[in-house]
Amino acid sequence: MEIIFKTSNQRKYKGKSLISFPDSYCIIDLETTGLDPFFDRIIEVSAIKICNGNIIDKFTSLANIDNDELSSFITQLTGITTEMLIDAPNLNDVLSEFIDFIGDNIIIGHNANFDINFIYDNCMTLLNKPFTNDFIDTLRLARRLLPELKNHKLVTLANNYNINYSNAHRALSDCEITYNCYINLKNEALQKYGSIDAFINSCKYHNLKVSEITTSKTEFDTSNPFYNKVCVFTGKLDKMTRANAAQMVVDLGGICNNSITQKTDYLILGNTDYAKNVKDGKTAKLKKAQNLILNGSELEIITENVFYEMLSNI
DNA sequence: TCTCCTCGAGATCT
DNA sequence: CTCGAGGAGA
Numbered sequence A: 001m002e003i004i005f006k007t008s009n010q011r012k013y014k015g016k017s018l019i020s021f022p023d024s025y026c027i028i029d030l031e032t033t034g035l036d037p038f039f040d041r042i043i044e045v046s047a048i049k050i051c052n053g054n055i056i057d058k059f060t061s062l063a064n065i066d067n068d069e070l071s072s073f074i075t076q077l078t079g080i081t082t083e084m085l086i087d088a089p090n091l092n093d094v095l096s097e098f099i100d101f102i103g104d105n106i107i108i109g110h111n112a113n114f115d116i117n118f119i120y121d122n123c124m125t126l127l128n129k130p131f132t133n134d135f136i137d138t139l140r141l142a143r144r145l146l147p148e149l150k151n152h153k154l155v156t157l158a159n160n161y162n163i164n165y166s167n168a169h170r171a172l173s174d175c176e177i178t179y180n181c182y183i184n185l186k187n188e189a190l191q192k193y194g195s196i197d198a199f200i201n202s203c204k205y206h207n208l209k210v211s212e213i214t215t216s217k218t219e220f221d222t223s224n225p226f227y228n229k230v231c232v233f234t235g236k237l238d239k240m241t242r243a244n245a246a247q248m249v250v251d252l253g254g255i256c257n258n259s260i261t262q263k264t265d266y267l268i269l270g271n272t273d274y275a276k277n278v279k280d281g282k283t284a285k286l287k288k289a290q291n292l293i294l295n296g297s298e299l300e301i302i303t304e305n306v307f308y309e310m311l312s313n314i
Numbered sequence B: 001t002c003t004c005c006t007c008g009a010g011a012t013c014t
Numbered sequence C: 001c002t003c004g005a006g007g008a009g010a
Helices: A070-077 A082-086 A089-104 A112-127 A138-145 A156-158 A171-193 A196-203 A243-252 A284-294 A303-314
Strands: A025-032 A044-053 A054-062 A108-109 A136-139 A228-235 A255-257 A265-271 A300-303
Touching: A025 A089, A025 A112, A025 A171, A044 A070, A044 A089, A044 A112, A044 A171, A054 A089, A054 A171, A089 A112, A108 A112, A108 A171, A112 A136, A136 A138, A138 A156, A138 A171, A138 A196, A156 A171, A171 A196, A228 A243, A228 A284, A243 A255, A265 A284, A265 A303, A284 A300, A300 A303
Parallel strands: A025 A108, A108 A136, A228 A255, A228 A265, A265 A300
Antiparallel strands: A025 A044, A044 A054
């Protein structure tokens, strides 16, 4: 049996994936012989250059694959045939021109990592330099802006915005489709979030703050065990999310907090097996709670199951 | 409070 | 790859 070890491709100088909506950029798309940059080859390269919101230039070229036979699957998918590639220029030359065309523009593509990885690896081997441009992925934007869609394939996005998809799967056509999607996604961000900045902010890392959870209830059963009690969670609950559990506590007139203090009444223990960075199987919150108890605090440490039993007895 | 880490789950590109 | 859930540490 033959075992093939893939070289570790770290792509150390690869650009960053950005969430932003610039007015100057290059849309790119590739057609290739398959999905894997290590085994497969680029057969078509296209780009559209946009400056201050206007299309100012386009680039497209096929690239030969040394008279290799193109698979029928790719021919059927793209319409590109083996014959069409025979007289095409070498990828080496195509790539040089392409890199010049792109310059230091921000790249935009649908599932941009796919194209960027192919370009990066071929730049390394053919031109002996990395491809470092930052990029914007319309797939990533679409997942954020259109979570209601079934999926976020380019065809689905195009249908959603009534964009003509009939010439899809040739590189320049896909660039045009991606361009139209990008314009629409920008509008989507404005409409759904009020401003581009508001959307970008919503993408930033966001911790669950259980202390900020509110309730619509106005009257509480003051005899329930959570009423006016301060609860803290640690670990991952098996049967519900922490947000849901915290909501139940708050709905009973309880208070949730993110850290253990003198005022904490209950520490609810979830599962910490998954967390490899937890030493001794004890989270920082559990250790702190145990110390407080040793010093005479009334704080109670309860398991997830006990927590549910207390809830079901109400 | 903010930043960075880890893990598992779920997609998309030709 | 990216995201969400959650932890650790400054």
